[in-house]
Amino acid sequence: MARSDAGGGSPPVMLGMQMPDFDRWSSRVVTALGQNPSAFTGPGTNTYLVGTGEEKILIDTGDGRPDYLPVLESAMEFAGCSRLQEIVLTHGHPDHIGGVQSILDRMGPLRVRKMPNAAFDAPYDFAMEPLEDGCIIETEGATLRGIHTPGHAPDHLCFLLEEEGGVFTGDNVLGVGTTIIPAETGDLGDYLASLEKLLDLTPTKIFPAHGPLVEEGSAKVQEYLDHRLEREAQIVRALETGADQVPAMVKIIYAAYPESLYAAAGQSVTSHLLKLEREGRVARQPDPATESDRWQLV
Numbered sequence: 001m002a003r004s005d006a007g008g009g010s011p012p013v014m015l016g017m018q019m020p021d022f023d024r025w026s027s028r029v030v031t032a033l034g035q036n037p038s039a040f041t042g043p044g045t046n047t048y049l050v051g052t053g054e055e056k057i058l059i060d061t062g063d064g065r066p067d068y069l070p071v072l073e074s075a076m077e078f079a080g081c082s083r084l085q086e087i088v089l090t091h092g093h094p095d096h097i098g099g100v101q102s103i104l105d106r107m108g109p110l111r112v113r114k115m116p117n118a119a120f121d122a123p124y125d126f127a128m129e130p131l132e133d134g135c136i137i138e139t140e141g142a143t144l145r146g147i148h149t150p151g152h153a154p155d156h157l158c159f160l161l162e163e164e165g166g167v168f169t170g171d172n173v174l175g176v177g178t179t180i181i182p183a184e185t186g187d188l189g190d191y192l193a194s195l196e197k198l199l200d201l202t203p204t205k206i207f208p209a210h211g212p213l214v215e216e217g218s219a220k221v222q223e224y225l226d227h228r229l230e231r232e233a234q235i236v237r238a239l240e241t242g243a244d245q246v247p248a249m250v251k252i253i254y255a256a257y258p259e260s261l262y263a264a265a266g267q268s269v270t271s272h273l274l275k276l277e278r279e280g281r282v283a284r285q286p287d288p289a290t291e292s293d294r295w296q297l298v
């Protein structure tokens with residue numbers, strides 16, 4: 001899941017952005033687009049064929065729509081890939097894991113690996129092998145190192161491509177806009193710590209799960225950190241000026257954005273408020289009249 005949400009100027013909205021069905025982004029990386037465009041996924045989920053040999057790793061699988069399989073097969077042919085070595089998932093959101101079963105049905109049994117999460121993994125019948133922070137996944141010409149990066153999702157792994165210093169960032173860093181931190185299952189504090197972890201890797205390229213290749217990886221991660229701090233400052237200012245409920249804050253902070261994004265924006269504002277609450281900087285009181293909370297600075 002993703003959302004276009006960068007500050008300043010006209011909003012860079014990912015919906016409507018055109019991306020090729022498949023493309024080569026490095027000597028080791030070929031993309032295959034998930035064919036699942038939407039307000040949340042932009043042009044759709046980027047899935048990646050990784051390696052230089054005939055057998056390659058597939059990172060992520062889209063959400064399972066039939067149009068993806070012929071695109072994946074064309075991408076494999078384009079990449080010189082006769083079969084998949086295995087499937088590796090960044091996390092268990094449906095637009096990443098949802099295509100696994102149809103790939104297994106089409107191509108036969110394959111190893112599928114991800115960081116386990118009982119709630120996200122429950123709907124799926126195929127076997128999954130566990131990955132953890134620091135895991136190494138190798139194929140001909142490429143070595144991936146898993147980096148546990150919770151915040152957007154508790155089971156989120158980014159993968160450092162050791163030979164190039166590029167990072168597959170999943171939904172943690174996107175090609176355009178910023179990621180959603182779901183108020184229920186996400187955690188903004190964890191997310192910021194995960195961005196710091198990525199910054200420590202000084203990534204060269206970023207291969208995001210949505211949107212185009214990012215050539216200046218470290219600068220992009222820093223931009224994401226700055227963006228969140230700026231958003232937090234905007235929320236504090238909104239509270240200071242008397243907006244004490246999420247919809248009112250969204251109207252002020254996202255004034256330049258289409259209202260169709262306000263529900264997602266509300267999630268983001270709520271995630272910030274929960275983080276500020278944990279830090280003892282804001283407090284809330286339930287408001288029976290509106291059945292939602294009223295927030296104030298402490």
Ligand SMILES: [Zn+2]
Binds near residue numbers: 001091153
């Ligand atoms: Zn996601």
